Amino acid sequence: MANWARIKIGYLEGKKPIELAKKYKVKAQTISNKAYEEDWKVEKSKIQEEIANNYKTEIDELVSISLPELKKIIEMDTLSITQEGAITTVKTADKINAIKAVLDISGLKSEKKELSGTINTASFAVEIV
Numbered sequence: 001m002a003n004w005a006r007i008k009i010g011y012l013e014g015k016k017p018i019e020l021a022k023k024y025k026v027k028a029q030t031i032s033n034k035a036y037e038e039d040w041k042v043e044k045s046k047i048q049e050e051i052a053n054n055y056k057t058e059i060d061e062l063v064s065i066s067l068p069e070l071k072k073i074i075e076m077d078t079l080s081i082t083q084e085g086a087i088t089t090v091k092t093a094d095k096i097n098a099i100k101a102v103l104d105i106s107g108l109k110s111e112k113k114e115l116s117g118t119i120n121t122a123s124f125a126v127e128i129v
Helices: 004-012 017-024 028-037 040-054 056-075 092-106
Strands: 079-083 086-091 113-117 122-127
Touching: 004 017, 004 040, 017 086, 017 092, 028 040, 040 056, 056 092
Parallel strands: none
Antiparallel strands: 079 086, 113 122
């Protein structure tokens, strides 16, 4: 007999039915059906929301630190001179990664959008999924 309590815990922790199926010797479809019948997704969403609320202050603090730094990277010329006089190179890929990080932090990533533009004459496209 399947240990449904442990399977449910694994599911709520974010494990996929296929992973749980291998571990507990139950068909993935059986796990998916049970999860659907018992609204495990709703329960999982509530847990994720609670976790997000519990860490909101810390997340907001990290965002307030990260965004200005990412903005500096995005706004830098390809070659920049730091206050200490060092020459730094900012690659287009670094700027694109900074843009992706800003979108991820801001929550726009979850809205499935596509952005495009140019950075120092190099074209880029970012698909947000």
